[in-house]
Amino acid sequence: MFDTLGLICVMWWYMMLFHPLHADIQYIESEAQESPIANVKMNWKNMELTWDSSKNFSKYKCTIMDRDIESIQTEVDSPLCRFPVELYLPLHKGVFLTIEVPNTNISKTFTFIPRGINGSAIENFSCVIYNISLMNCTWQAGKDAPGDTQYFLYWKNSRYDDEMECELYIKDENGRNAGCRFQNVRIETEKAYFLVNGSSKDSLIQFYDEYIELYKIEILTPPLNVIVNCTGDSAGCIIIWQAPLTSHVENIKCFQYEISIQNKVKTIYWFVFETIPTCMHIYNVQTSVAFVY
Numbered sequence: 001m002f003d004t005l006g007l008i009c010v011m012w013w014y015m016m017l018f019h020p021l022h023a024d025i026q027y028i029e030s031e032a033q034e035s036p037i038a039n040v041k042m043n044w045k046n047m048e049l050t051w052d053s054s055k056n057f058s059k060y061k062c063t064i065m066d067r068d069i070e071s072i073q074t075e076v077d078s079p080l081c082r083f084p085v086e087l088y089l090p091l092h093k094g095v096f097l098t099i100e101v102p103n104t105n106i107s108k109t110f111t112f113i114p115r116g117i118n119g120s121a122i123e124n125f126s127c128v129i130y131n132i133s134l135m136n137c138t139w140q141a142g143k144d145a146p147g148d149t150q151y152f153l154y155w156k157n158s159r160y161d162d163e164m165e166c167e168l169y170i171k172d173e174n175g176r177n178a179g180c181r182f183q184n185v186r187i188e189t190e191k192a193y194f195l196v197n198g199s200s201k202d203s204l205i206q207f208y209d210e211y212i213e214l215y216k217i218e219i220l221t222p223p224l225n226v227i228v229n230c231t232g233d234s235a236g237c238i239i240i241w242q243a244p245l246t247s248h249v250e251n252i253k254c255f256q257y258e259i260s261i262q263n264k265v266k267t268i269y270w271f272v273f274e275t276i277p278t279c280m281h282i283y284n285v286q287t288s289v290a291f292v293y
């Protein structure tokens with residue numbers, strides 16, 4: 001009993017040590033029996049699971065799974081399993097890890113679940129990037145969070161960045177943090193990691209975490225320097241524009257444009273470009289047209 005407790009403490013410590021944002025998670029070990037597998041460590045940053053084994057087994061099988069039952073298995077011949085770092089597994093729903101020795105009854109399962117009262121974690125977390133490098137994230141307090149709950153946002157733009165706390169919280173009418181404004185956000189190729197935890201005088205508040213691909217949440221500014229030149233005769237119109245500003249696109253070919261040409265309220269032309277044009281020539285258009293991007 002004492003030993004099991006010792007292991008729980010050790011595990012807890014390692015979880016604390018190795019999670020990039022020190023998420024408040026507890027671990028539950030499945031069996032109480034003696035097992036040749038001990039001293040299990042999970043390094044969430046590198047997605048490496050390691051352990052000590054009192055016997056030399058030739059093979060181990062590791063499984064990682066979250067609540068949505070997406071499981072990834074790997075088989076190894078030494079006590080180290082590497083899961084793909086691209087898994088981007090949020091932890092707030094719980095993560096299950098199993099180490100098995102094939103062809104034996106030896107296995108060890110760990111469950112990581114967020115600590116705290118159910119329903120206390122934030123809900124409806126969402127972020128947008130706008131005006132090139134500004135970002136807003138917003139959320140709602142958990143339905144069962146105590147009245148004095150305060151929330152805090154931490155994030156990492158990529159795996160190797162340091163974690164940062166929100167600098168400018170958006171507060172709700174009760175003075176509770178309900179969002180965050182960010183400046184000088186760079187859109188990296190890796191997914192950004194967000195974690196919102198909370199505190200309350202008398203209860204432990206569950207955290208929420210999510211990985212987001214920032215380019216997907218960007219609200220692009222309209223194309224720049226749009227010039228429409230309608231000469232009024234049969235030559236038609238020429239429309240010229242430049243790609244919108246953004247913090248991330250090196251390749252201007254990534255943009256798609258839509259041009260709607262309207263006469264009063266009626267759309268008379270609608271174009272969607274899959275490729276690069278930043279100029280188009282339209283023939284036989286009546287003058288006094290409106291352009292919508």
Ligand SMILES: *[C@@H]1O[C@H](CO)[C@@H](O)[C@H](O)[C@H]1NC(C)=O
Binds near residue numbers: 020152197
């Ligand atoms: C929230 O998470 C951050 C980053 O891991 C940590 O420094 C902080 O102590 C946590 N706060 C609470 C209330 O758990």
Ligand SMILES: *[C@@H]1O[C@H](CO)[C@@H](O)[C@H](O)[C@H]1NC(C)=O
Binds near residue numbers: 053054055056
């Ligand atoms: C396992 O094998 C290694 C070398 O193959 C050896 O040094 C070690 O003592 C062995 N351990 C056990 C517990 O048998």
Ligand SMILES: *[C@@H]1O[C@H](CO)[C@@H](O)[C@H](O)[C@H]1NC(C)=O
Binds near residue numbers: 033105106
């Ligand atoms: C595995 O099986 C052996 C005998 O087949 C048994 O003695 C042992 O208790 C079992 N261990 C576990 C962890 O179930």
Ligand SMILES: *[C@@H]1O[C@H](CO)[C@@H](O)[C@H](O)[C@H]1NC(C)=O
Binds near residue numbers: 118
């Ligand atoms: C909290 O929710 C989890 C998952 O839905 C459930 O397994 C657990 O029993 C709940 N705990 C309490 C104290 O209600």
Ligand SMILES: *[C@@H]1O[C@H](CO)[C@@H](O)[C@H](O)[C@H]1NC(C)=O
Binds near residue numbers: 123124140141142143
């Ligand atoms: C989150 O959004 C859903 C759908 O809009 C809504 O039903 C729910 O009440 C929201 N949660 C909170 C805590 O406000």
Ligand SMILES: *[C@@H]1O[C@H](CO)[C@@H](O)[C@H](O)[C@H]1NC(C)=O
Binds near residue numbers: 131
């Ligand atoms: C967008 O950014 C520019 C330059 O940083 C600033 O002048 C402008 O006020 C910003 N617009 C909005 C809507 O925040």
Ligand SMILES: *[C@@H]1O[C@H](CO)[C@@H](O)[C@H](O)[C@H]1NC(C)=O
Binds near residue numbers: 170
């Ligand atoms: C971002 O948050 C600020 C402050 O709450 C708000 O004025 C602005 O409209 C928000 N922008 C977007 C795009 O949500």
Ligand SMILES: *[C@@H]1O[C@H](CO)[C@@H](O)[C@H](O)[C@H]1NC(C)=O
Binds near residue numbers: 230231
């Ligand atoms: C518009 O097109 C006409 C005819 O091609 C050209 O002479 C004129 O310079 C153009 N004006 C602008 C602002 O590009």
